[in-house]
Structures are given as structure tokens and as C-alpha cells.
Amino acid sequence: MNKLDRIFNLLRIYINYCFKRIDCSYYPIRIWIELSSRCNLRCRFCVNKTLPSDQKGDMDFQLFKKIIDEIAGKVHDVNLFHRGEPLLNNDLIPMIAYAAKNGVKTRIHTNATLMNKKLDKNIILSGLDLVSFSFDGYTRETYEKNRIGAGFDESLANIIDFLKVKKQLKSKKPYTIIQVITNGVELSGKNTIKQKKAFLENFKNLPLDKVVTRSAHNWGGLLKTNGADNNTARNKKINSCTFPWYSLTIFYDGRVFVCPQDFEGKIYVGDINESRIEEIFNGVTIRSIRKAFKSGIIDDRFPCRNCDRIRRKYFLGIPVEYLRIFIGDHLRN
Numbered sequence: 555m556n557k558l559d560r561i562f563n564l565l566r567i568y569i570n571y572c573f574k575r576i577d578c579s580y581y582p583i584r585i586w587i588e589l590s591s592r593c594n595l596r597c598r599f600c601v602n603k604t605l606p607s608d609q610k611g612d613m614d615f616q617l618f619k620k621i622i623d624e625i626a627g628k629v630h631d632v633n634l635f636h637r638g639e640p641l642l643n644n645d646l647i648p649m650i651a652y653a654a655k656n657g658v659k660t661r662i663h664t665n666a667t668l669m670n671k672k673l674d675k676n677i678i679l680s681g682l683d684l685v686s687f688s689f690d691g692y693t694r695e696t697y698e699k700n701r702i703g704a705g706f707d708e709s710l711a712n713i714i715d716f717l718k719v720k721k722q723l724k725s726k727k728p729y730t731i732i733q734v735i736t737n738g739v740e741l742s743g744k745n746t747i748k749q750k751k752a753f754l755e756n757f758k759n760l761p762l763d764k765v766v767t768r769s770a771h772n773w774g775g776l777l778k779t780n781g782a783d784n785n786t787a788r789n790k791k792i793n794s795c796t797f798p799w800y801s802l803t804i805f806y807d808g809r810v811f812v813c814p815q816d817f818e819g820k821i822y823v824g825d826i827n828e829s830r831i832e833e834i835f836n837g838v839t840i841r842s843i844r845k846a847f848k849s850g851i852i853d854d855r856f857p858c859r860n861c862d863r864i865r866r867k868y869f870l871g872i873p874v875e876y877l878r879i880f881i882g883d884h885l886r887n
Contacts, residue, residue: 560630571799574848576841578799581628581832586803586814587621588636589613589643595665596702599690599735601817602637603702610638613806615645617827621804622653624831631659631683636803636814641668647676654681663688663733667704669712674719682728686766687713690735692749700735710756717760732757733766792864794847798840802831810834812843813858820857 563583570578590612596603625632632653634640640662643649653660661684677685691697694706701709717730754765797813804810808827811819821843824834834840846852852859 563630567800571794571796574794574844576844576848577836578844579836581625582801582835583630584633584801585621585625585629585831586633586636586801587613587618588638588804588806589618589634589640589646589649590638591636591806592642593637593639593665594642594667595639595704597665597690598700598702605637605817611806612643612645615649617808618645618649619652621826621831622656622658626656626658629658631661633661633663633814635661635663636805637817638806639665639668641673647680650677650680650682654683659683661686661728665701665704666709666712666716669716671715671719674716675723677716678720678723678725678728684731685716685728686731686733688735689713689732692734692746692753714756714760717757717762720761726761729763730761731764731766732762733768736767736769792850792852793866795858795861795864798843798847802835812840815861815863816857818857 560583563580566580567578567583570580591602591605592610592612593600593602622632634646634649634653640646641664646662650660650662660682662682663686666687666689689697689709690700691706697706697709698704713732720728720730795813797815801814802810802812802823803814803816804826805819808825809819809822810824810826810831812821812823821839823837823839826834829837843856843858846856846858852864858864
């Protein structure tokens with residue numbers, strides 16, 4: 555999919571979203587594909603630690619190929635992660651390579667604890683377009699408070715090693731981000747600025763493209779953040795969520811859901827083993843979600859009712875904190 559096609563698709567999706575059209579005669583532009591629902595950590599701001607054992611697994615390579623074969627030329631990019639750590643899937647490298655060969659851009663979000671120099675090189679050469687390292691804290695104390703089971707020095711060294719390999723290979727890809735969750739765990743004011751500056755010194759003269767700081771989302775109401783109470787949040791003005799108009803989330807076993815914040819899989823819309831994405835994207839359930847947002851009435855059937863996303867600041871229909879990121883992701887070569 556070339557840049558002109560992406561711009562056209564974004565415009566079409568935006569028009570459908572603004573007018574709250576129920577039937578959307580296009581493919582979603584972005585899909586979350588859960589390579590693994592397993593994780594090796596028990597992070598403070600993640601509900602994976604309570605995921606039942608019967609919901610933990612890795613996506614089969616043949617199922618992944620089926621998805622890519624269908625969406626090639628129609629979907630701009632895929633996030634190869636959702637509830638778990640993608641590096642736990644042993645087929646990660648061939649999966650990225652297969653998507654790249656078929657013209658589908660790929661992105662992973664990882665805790666970096668499983669990285670090593672051999673894997674670094676393989677990831678870079680696989681054709682991965684973007685990697686985001688989740689590193690929640692500028693200091694050892696903060697990081698290890700958030701990332702239960704991970705060591706600050708080891709994880710930091712893994713990221714530095716990755717950037718060194720990327721530099722040695724003289725590769726522009728993958729676009730490399732470090733993301734830091736800031737929910738009430740850092741010191742405020744000058745101390746935070748000082749900590750951040752000291753942390754970023756670790757990446758001096760290395761090809762780190764971006765540092766992102768953000769607040770933890772509440773996984774569709776499952777996690778209380780910033781002391782927020784879900785009953786109080788319900789009374790706040792809601793905006794129409796963008797997900798039902800532009801994306802889908804596929805669990806490791808092929809079940810499909812509307813939203814990547816729907817951690818428990820409450821809004822089931824289909825199964826990729828049985829139906830095509832185009833059919834699922836305009837099925838009965840997802841159309842009912844669009845109707846609900848169009849009416850402005852979100853009832854208890856949907857976890858959307860307690861979600862913080864639809865209560866964030868919006869500009870021209872898009873969450874402000876994602877506006878620049880979303881546009882940049884789709885216009886970047």
C-alpha cells in the first residue's frame with residue numbers, strides 16, 4: 555500500500571467516523587495481531603498477571619500467514635502484540651519477514667528483557683518497521699516497582715545493545731521508541747526533568763528515534779489509574795471511540811475483537827478461522843457498537859462504558875494524545 559492509498563484510506567475512514575456510518579465498505583487500516591498472550595513479567599499497570607492459564611498461548615505460524623495473505627495490499631500495518639510479550643513466540647522473526655515480504659508494515663511493543671545480540675540482528679534484518687520498548691521509569695527504583703520481575707540494569711543494557719547493533723548495521727529500521735508510563739511514580743518538577751535527562755544520556759550517539767511518555771490506560775475499565783473511579787468516570791462526557799471504524803484485534807487463537815483495550819475479550823465479533831476480516835468488520839456485533847456510539851448510549855453490555863479512552867480530550871474526533879502519533883505512523887514511509 556503506497557502513501558497515496560494510505561492518505562485516501564485515512565480520509566475515507568475519517569469521513570465514516572465523523573458521520574458515524576454503520577456500514578463501512580473497507581478493510582480496517584490497522585490490526586492488532588496477538589503473537590502471544592503470555593508474559594514473563596507481572597507489571598504494575600498491566601492486567602496480564604490475572605489472565606487465566608487457559609487463555610495463554612502463542613499464535614500458530616500458519617494462522618498468521620492466513621491473516622497476512624488476506625490483508626496484504628489492504629491493511630497498512632499490524633501491531634504484533636496485544637496482551638502478552640511478542641518475543642515469547644518462537645516464530646516472531648519468520649512472521650515479521652513474511653509480513654514484510656507481502657508489503658505489510660509491522661510493529662512490536664516489548665519489555666526488552668528477552669533481547670540478546672543475536673536476536674537484535676535478526677529483528678533488524680527481518681524487516682521490522684517499528685519497535686517500542688516499554689521502560690516504565692527513569693530510575694532503578696521506579697522501574698523495578700513497575701516492572702515486577704525485571705531488572706533495571708539488564709533491561710537498559712538490552713536496549714543499548716539493540717541500538718548499537720542497529721548502528722553497526724547502518725539500518726534506519728526499525729524506527730525505535732522508548733515508552734515510559736508516568737502514572738504518579740516519578741518525582742515531580744525539576745527532579746523528574748533531571749532524572750529523565752540522566753536516563754537519556756544512556757542513548758547518546760545511538761539511533762534512538764523517539765521517547766514517549768504517557769499515562770497508563772485502564773484496559774477498558776479493568777485497571778484503576780490516577781485514582782480514577784469507574785462510577786465517577788461514567789458521568790463524564792463521552793466521545794465516540796475510533797476503534798470500531800478503523801481497527802480490529804485478533805487474539806492468538808484467531809478470535810477477533812473490536813478493541814485492543816478489551817483485554818478480557820468481551821466484544822467478540824468473529825473468528826478468523828471461520829470468516830474473512832472484511833466480513834467480520836461489518837458483522838452484526840461491530841455494527842451494533844457503531845450504532846451505540848452514534849446514539850451516545852453505551853450500556854453495560856460493553857466494557858466501553860468504563861473505558862477512559864472515550865473520556866479523553868479529542869480534537870476533530872481523534873484523541874489528542876494520539877493525533878500526531880496516528881498521523882505520523884500512517885504517513886511515515
